[in-house]
Amino acid sequence: MAQHDIDRVIIGCNKGDEGCFTQLVDIYGRRCFGYFYRLTGNRDLSDELLSELFVKLVEKISTYRGGSFDGWIFTMASNIFHDHLRFKQRQTRLLDEHSKRIMSQSAGTISGKDDDADKLQMALRELDSDVQELVMMRFYSQMSFKEIAESRREPIGTILSKVHRGLKKLRELMG
Amino acid sequence: MDEAAARQMAEDIEKGEKILGANQSPQPDERVLAEVKKSVVAALRQRRTVVFQKRILGAAVAAAVIVASVLVIMRYGNTPAGNQQTRLIASSVWEGADDADVTVLKAEIENIQSELSEAQSDDAGGNGSAAVDDLETELIEVNGDIWKG
Numbered sequence: 001m002a003q004h005d006i007d008r009v010i011i012g013c014n015k016g017d018e019g020c021f022t023q024l025v026d027i028y029g030r031r032c033f034g035y036f037y038r039l040t041g042n043r044d045l046s047d048e049l050l051s052e053l054f055v056k057l058v059e060k061i062s063t064y065r066g067g068s069f070d071g072w073i074f075t076m077a078s079n080i081f082h083d084h085l086r087f088k089q090r091q092t093r094l095l096d097e098h099s100k101r102i103m104s105q106s107a108g109t110i111s112g113k114d115d116d117a118d119k120l121q122m123a124l125r126e127l128d129s130d131v132q133e134l135v136m137m138r139f140y141s142q143m144s145f146k147e148i149a150e151s152r153r154e155p156i157g158t159i160l161s162k163v164h165r166g167l168k169k170l171r172e173l174m175g
Numbered sequence: 176m177d178e179a180a181a182r183q184m185a186e187d188i189e190k191g192e193k194i195l196g197a198n199q200s201p202q203p204d205e206r207v208l209a210e211v212k213k214s215v216v217a218a219l220r221q222r223r224t225v226v227f228q229k230r231i232l233g234a235a236v237a238a239a240v241i242v243a244s245v246l247v248i249m250r251y252g253n254t255p256a257g258n259q260q261t262r263l264i265a266s267s268v269w270e271g272a273d274d275a276d277v278t279v280l281k282a283e284i285e286n287i288q289s290e291l292s293e294a295q296s297d298d299a300g301g302n303g304s305a306a307v308d309d310l311e312t313e314l315i316e317v318n319g320d321i322w323k324g
Contacts, residue, residue, distance in 0.1 A: 022212045029208050034200040047207045051214050058218040064238055120198035139195045164184050167191025174194050 003028055006069055013061045025054055032077050035140040039081055039133060041121050049084060053077050074141035075151045078133065123173035131166035138163055280317060287314045 006027065012020030032053055036046035053076060064072055124132050137148060145163070149156040176184075291310045 016219060016223065018216050019216045021219060025208060025212050025215060029211060030202055033203040033207075037200045043201065047203065047210075050207070051211045054211050054215045055218045058215055114268060118198060120195070135191075135195070139192060160184065164188055167194075168187050171187070171191050171194060174188065174198075 010061070010064065010069060013057075018117075021054075021058065024057065025090070028073055029054075031140050032073070035077055035136050036081065038124060038140075041125075045084075049077075050078055053080050056080065061159065066146055068143060070141050071143045071147045071151055074137055074143065077153075078137060081133070119174065120170075123170055126173055127166050127169060131162050132161065134162050135166045135170070136149045195225050284314065287317065 009020045009023050009027070013024060014093065021065075029050065033046055033050050036049045040046055040049070053073075056076060057073070060076065124135075127135070134148065137143065138145070141148075143151070145156055145159050149159045152159065287310055291314065
């Protein structure tokens with residue numbers, strides 16, 4: 001969809017147009033679901049996070065101040081994912097499980113029982129959670145490295161290096 | 176980073192992303208997307224209701240403040256006489272006083288005041304206390320004359 005069409009939809013959302021919000025779900029729903037799924041490896045959880053993202057979007061749309069909307073929505077998706085991780089970690093601590101194990105596991109295993117994981121999902125688990133998230137952010141949001149660096153407040157060199165390292169390892173694991 | 180290393184990095188990233196593209200994640204069910212849309216519409220309606228309620232509440236508070244202000248003004252609007260600043264000297268006295276007389280009396284007061292201070296500071300004088308009493312009496316009389324006109 002062209003940028004000016006997205007801008008038009010966002011203007012409608014800011015006016016509280018229900019149709020424009022449902023259009024946003026059509027535009028971004030699948031990509032955001034893919035992002036959540038690759039991070040969690042769990043379909044039900046991805047559904048929940050997706051719903052949470054769009055409900056939050058209703059609340060936050062007025063704070064969007066132009067620029068890359070893809071970057072904006074995926075930054076929000078990333079925050080929701082991190083909130084989920086924190087919640088799960090707190091829950092796990094309450095259940096007195098081994099926190100060390102949690103930190104070493106990938107996000108997918110934290111979320112509970114996985115679906116039948118494909119080969120890529122298995123390979124992704126081998127990456128550091130930070131690198132895994134960056135690779136997914138880059139792929140699904142289609143943000144430039146510069147935009148990712150800005151949204152994460154990290155130097156662009158660091159982002160490039162992490163994504164490169166992650167994708168190289170992924171190739172090896174998939175090869 | 177030299178050019179060759181940068182090119183290699185770009186190539187690695189491109190190849191890696193091709194792998195991601197070739198292994199797409201599962202798609203969400205249409206039912207799920209429909210549910211998400213329902214949730215969004217519900218959230219939007221709830222938000223509208225909250226905004227409306229906040230506006231009503233704001234208007235009610237503003238109305239209450241206005242009514243309270245009006246009541247206070249109606250109750251205390253006519254400033255009671257007790258609250259008025261009382262003049263120390265009646266205006267009739269000022270208006271009736273002759274400027275020349277006032278000047279003479281003022282000079283006399285000042286003279287007596289200076290005599291009084293001298294008498295009070297004269298500790299060595301045996302008759303100091305009586306002199307002070309006399310001067311004070313004189314001062315009171317002169318002060319009284321001013322306001323009589």
